[in-house]
Amino acid sequence: MTLNELTQVFDTVNFGLVVLDRDIKIQYWNRWMAMHSGLPSEQIIGEPLFDFFPHLNTPGFNKNCKAVLSFGNFAFFSQKLHRFLFPFKPDSSFGYRFDLMQQSCTMGPLRSDDNSISGLFLIVQDVTELATYEQKLVEMNTKDVLTGIYNRRFLESRLQEEFERHRRHSHPLSLIMIDIDFFKKVNDNYGHQCGDAVLQAVAGKTSSVIRKTDFVARYGGEEFCCLLPETSVTAAEIVAENIRTHIEQIENIFEGNTIKVTISLGISGLMDKDSPETLLKRADDALYQAKHSGRNRFVRF
Amino acid sequence: MDYCLDIISDEEKEILQEIMNIAFGKAAADLAEVINIFVVLSVPNIELLNSQDLPSYLKTQVSEYERVSIVEQNFWGDFKGSAFLVFQASAGRELVALFGDNSDDFGSESIDALEKETLMEVGNILIGACVGKLSELLGDAVTYSPPRVVTENTHNDAIPTNIFESGSSAIVLKTVFCFNERNVNGFLFLVTSNDSILWLKKSLATFMEQYE
Structure with a gap:
């Protein structure tokens, strides 16, 4: 096969191909790269890569170049960690959730005849579509369909993670269980659509009033659960009271009726010898007490 | 088990051990100079095993760790096989502190995802340096698959049971490594199968010729 033939192949493949010398100057830039960057190969060949893409001049990228040039190993720039190396527009804007093309890149050594490493190559793959699917799947797996907040499955795995992290560092962690008061009456009087x-209003309001680091999930029918990392029970009381007063003020208008609901809340905080289950159990017990002492209030275990 | 022992002679084993010593010494020196990773690699150890015995051998070797994180990477050239880097499960967090350059925005990625990616990057470089130097000394250049990582499993779950077809034999090159600044250590196993043995014997002979 001639070099000309190989070049034809390199210019028609559906991924980016870049060759760099040991000084990180561009030696080859295939048509895919030219097309997506808007930089024709005549303009860029022989030039330092960092002149055109200064954001790549990071310790991490340089570390990988050095490693490949001295060990002849491969370096992998995953979409998960890096999102992309080259800031290109996505191939199509249709149905993608990313402003920039998501890339998975591989870097490897190029050797001369004496087996010494003369430079490196970089392969750039467009994985935007895959990343979009992944994001959708993750969402479907972690979000509650009706309310759009996290589902119970997500809460439980997150609770496990946070539980271990907080116990390891002995940091405070709190949990709030929330239940809508007399929810059955709403359903019976105004129908399930109401x-x-x-449920949507309570979920939406709760997630908008909690702090950015907190999570709220739909735990059961009309039960919600908030996970408050790095938060003492005393601080959790303030969060709980804030949620309670906001929910109390919501006016749900449904088919001409104004429906107001209140919530009861139970709070628990991480203690020695706790497990995620006992932490949940105590919040649930506190919620039960809140219900039995008159509702529309929080009780701290 | 017996036929394994015949695959390579004691003399060849000694040469291989010496070559690994040189290779890992170079790898450690380059890692320090090139990317500021200060790593101490122990004198390597070579075992010849029947491939069925490989999983139980690996498990026994790492049994002092209750939970492990493993980075696995395949390499192929004339020298062909798999590398397993076994860390104690807590190592991920230490490595993030040691190597995370935090220039990237991790957005919603959890700390677990960050640990996983860091393990992969560190593993990729450490495996690449060791395998790269070793294959260079043996006159080969190898290609690598992307690393895969299994985090925080008990070693019983984490070690694959079917690394090679049964009936084949495996050469296991084991070294213990430790990062100077932090209390992070672990094992590196390079496992190569039957397919590479003929080539390996030849390369060892070629390597010795330069001293004869």
């Missing part, structure tokens, strides 16, 4: 609207 009940759904109330």
Whole structure:
């Protein structure tokens, strides 16, 4: 096969191909790279890569170049960690959730005839579509369909993670269990569609008033659960009271009726010898007490 | 088990051990100079095993760790096989502190994902340096698959049971490594199968010729 033939192949493949010398100057830039960057190969060949892409001049990228040039190993720039190396527009804007093309890149050594490493190659793969699918799948797996907040499965795995992390560093961790008062009456009097609207309103309001580091999930029918990392029970009381007063003020308008609901809340905080289950159990017990002492209030275990 | 022992002679084993010593010494020196990773690699140890015995051998070797994180990477050239880097499960967090350059925005990625990616990057470089130097001394250049990582499993779950077809034999090159600044250590196993043995014997002979 001639070099000309190989070049034809390199210019028609559907991924980026870049060759760099030991000084990180561009030696080859295939048509895919030219097309997506808007930089024709005549303009860029012989030039330092970092002149055109200064954001790549990081300790991490340089470390990988050095490693490949001295060990002849491969370096992998995963989409998960890096999102992309080259800031290109996605191939199509249709149905993608990313402003920039998501890339998975591989770097490897190029050797001369005496087996010494003369430079490196970089392969750039467009994985935007895959990353979009992954994001959708993750969402479907972690979000509650009706309310759009996290589902119970996500809460439980997150609780496990946070539980271990907080116990390791002996940091405070709190949990709030929330239950809508007399929710069955809403369903019975106004129908399930109205009940759904109330659930959405409570979920939406709760997730908008909690702090950025907190999580709220739909735990059961009309039960919600908030996970408060790095938060003492005393601080959790303030969060709980804030949620309670906000929910109390919501006016749900459904088919001409104004429906107001209140919530009861149970709070628990991480203690020695706790497990995720006992932490949940105590919040649930506190919630039960809140219900039995008159509702529309929080009880701290 | 017996036929394994015949695959390479004691003399060849000694040469290989010496070559690994040189290779890993170079790898450690280059890692320090090139990317500021200060790593101490122990004198390597060579075992010849029947491939069925490989999983139980690996498990026994790492049994002092209750939970492990393993980076696995395949390499191929004339020298062909798999590398397993076994860390104690807590190592991920230490490595993030040691190598994370935090220039990237991890957005919603959890700390677990970050640990996993860091393990992969460190593993990729450490395996690449060791395998690269070793294959260079043996006159080969190898290609690598992307690393895969299994985190925080008990070693019983983490070690694959079917690394090679049964009936084949395996050469296991084991070294213990330790990062100077932090209390992070672990094992590196390079496992190569039957397919590479003829080539390996030849390369060892070629290597010795330069001293004869």
